[in-house]
Amino acid sequence: MILFEDRASTVLYKVLSVIENKKFLLPLNICPIVPDTLIKANKEFEFIDISLDTLCMSQNKALKKIQDDNSIDGILFVKTFGIEFNIQPFYKKIKEINNNVFIIDDMCLCAPKFDYDIENSYADMSIFSSGYSKYIDIGYGGYGFIEDKKFRKNFQDTSKNKYFLEYKKTIIDRMKPIKMHKDELNCIYKVNIPRKYHLGNEFTNWRFSFLADNKDEILQAIFNKENLFASSHYPQIDYKYKDNPMQNSNVNKIHKNIINLFNDFRFTREQAYLVTEIVKQHIR
Secondary structure (H helix, E strand, C coil), rough: CCEEEHHHHHHHHHHHHCCCCCCCEEEECCCCCCHHHHHHHCCCEEEECCCCCCCECCCHHHHHHHHCCCCCEEEEEECHHCCCCCCHHHHHHHHCCCCCCCCEEEECCCCCCCCCCCCEEEECEEEEEEECCCCCCCCCCCCEEEHHHHHCCCCCCCCCHHHHHHHHHHHHHHHHHHHHHHHHEEEEEEHHHHHHCCCCCCHCCCCCECCCCHHHHHHHHCCCCCCCEEECCCCCCHHCCCCCCCCCCHHHHHHHCCEECCCCCCCCHHHHHHHHHHHHHHHH
C-alpha cells in the first residue's frame, strides 16, 4: 500500500497517529521536522548518536538500547545524505529482540523509489520525499509504503490514484536529468577539491560533502560571492528538546567540519567551478 500526501511529514504523522507504539529512537543528526511531527502525534523519543562510518544512527547503540529498555517500541532510521546500503540485517536484529518495534525506513534524502517491497521488508514503513531540497525537488510530495494487511482499515491505497500516478510520472521523468546533473557537478567537485577532504562517494547523492578544519571561514567566503551558497548539515538536534544534550557526540565531531555543496538544479556548472575555486583558496 502507498500513502501519498503533499508532504512526507504528513504521511509520517498520519501513520504515527494510528499506531499504538509510543516511544521511538531517532538519530541525533535528524531534521527537526521529524521530532516535531512525533510530538504532534503524542509520541515520545530518545536520540541515538551516529556511526562515523555511515553517519547514520549507530546500529550497535540502537540495538543495545532496544535490548535494555522495554519501553522502546519504535525506531526511525534515516539514510543520512541519501546513503544507500543494505539495512535489512539491522532491521531483522531489531525484530529478533522485539518483534513489536515499529521500524520506519526514512529515505527522504535518497533518490525516490517506487518498487520498495514493504511486504517482504523487516521495516514496517518506508518514506520518500520530493519536497524542498530533496534529491528530486518539485516543491511538494511525499509518500510511504506500508503493509496493506496492517493499515487497510485506516487508509486507502493511493498507488492507483490518478494524482499519484501523475506525480509518479513527473518524478520518473526527472530522475535521469537530475542524476546526470548531479554526476556532472559531483565530478567537478571531486576533481577540483583535494581528495583528502572528501567525505566519500557514498555521501554525494544529496549534496557533495567534504570536511575542513576552517569550515566557517570557507562558508563565509562562499556567501560573500553573489549567487554562491552552501550548507552545513546536520547539527546535533537534542539541545532543542532536552536540558542535558549529549556530550562529545560523533554528530558534533562531523558537524564542526562539514560543508555540503549543492549538486541540484539550484547550482550550475559555472557556479560549481566558482565555488571550488573559493574552497581551494581557503581550505586547510
